Amino acid sequence: MKIYLDNAATTRIHPEVLEAMIPVLQHQFGNPSSIHAFGRETRSLIEAARKTVAKLMHASPAEFFFTSGGTEANNTAIRCGIKDLGITHAISSPIEHHAVIHTLEELEKQGIITLSLVKTDSKGHIDLNHLELLLKEHPRSFVSLMHANNETGTITPIEKVGELCRKYKAVFHCDTVQTMAHCHHDLSALPVDFITCAAHKFHGPKGVGFLYVNHRIKIQPFITGGAQERNMRGGTENVYGIVGLAKALEIAYRDFDKDLAHIRELKTYMADRLVAEMPGVTFNGDISAGNLDTVLNVSFPPSEAAEMLLFNLDIAGIAASGGSACSSGSETGSHVLRALNSDPTRPSVRFSFSRFNTKDEIDYCITRLKECFLVKV
């Protein structure tokens, strides 16, 4: 049995996405910058994908730029947002993804910005009063706060953050990589300047994403060298990836309610069973309704079994992740769990779900977990 419960790291491709990409890989190979028919054909695929994305997000196609994924989109927003808008102070949090926090720390080291971190509580909620204090002290800051944390699933009320940013004339970048296609984003109402996306988090292909730049904001390209993406990102476009991204987003919105109900049921079922059947289990982050349904971060009591937990799950055919998958294999552990003051002697495993998981898989996983901890099965 092979069970994939690491969907916050990446997801399997949806068969309909693959179906949409294959003809592009097989036949539609023209360079979108070429003016002949082959080029015009692939250019039209890119522009159709942009329109699809923009329509689903309630924004204008001119506000979307395709990238190689979430990391590049975040880097573009942060580096170009700060440089091109002449910003000298940034506000972020200690629980951001490394694509954000390492980028900001580098800019701070280079003396380009000073950086303040907003306080978070033990479940990963942003302290909005502290954010307002920081904004009062440093108006016109660059604020970078993620929508849902990739390790815990705790959601930040980005409407409120956006309103505060507008009040203090700050620029607001929100890393929406984990919530894209899992939450609705209505950009006609959301006060945000930059949001980011990686298609592989919602059954699209890897190596493609987008950056949304609100029309009020004017930045220069991060990657120079060509006039692609209306002079905003040099380099021949990943046409089949872009087609796959738009298709994956379209499917996610089409099946939104059904998939959400299914994923929510799996998460609640697993959490309830763990609490009822495994003594000492707790959860990292906020698992109450209103947080990200795809992620369940479980904290196990310290024991010999716990030390080898991920390894033993892997042997049993279960793929999950300790802390953030993006830094799996790192020796330093999770900066997010540290910021939440999670007990370092308690091992944590992030289980993350998708529409393709089943209740039987959760049952199997719980049986194996109980075996690892010698709980009577």
Ligand SMILES: Cc1ncc(COP(=O)(O)O)c(C=O)c1O
């Ligand atoms: C919150 C968050 N931001 C950014 C990224 C980076 O995205 P990508 O792997 O597409 O570069 C990830 C990936 O795990 C993520 O979870």
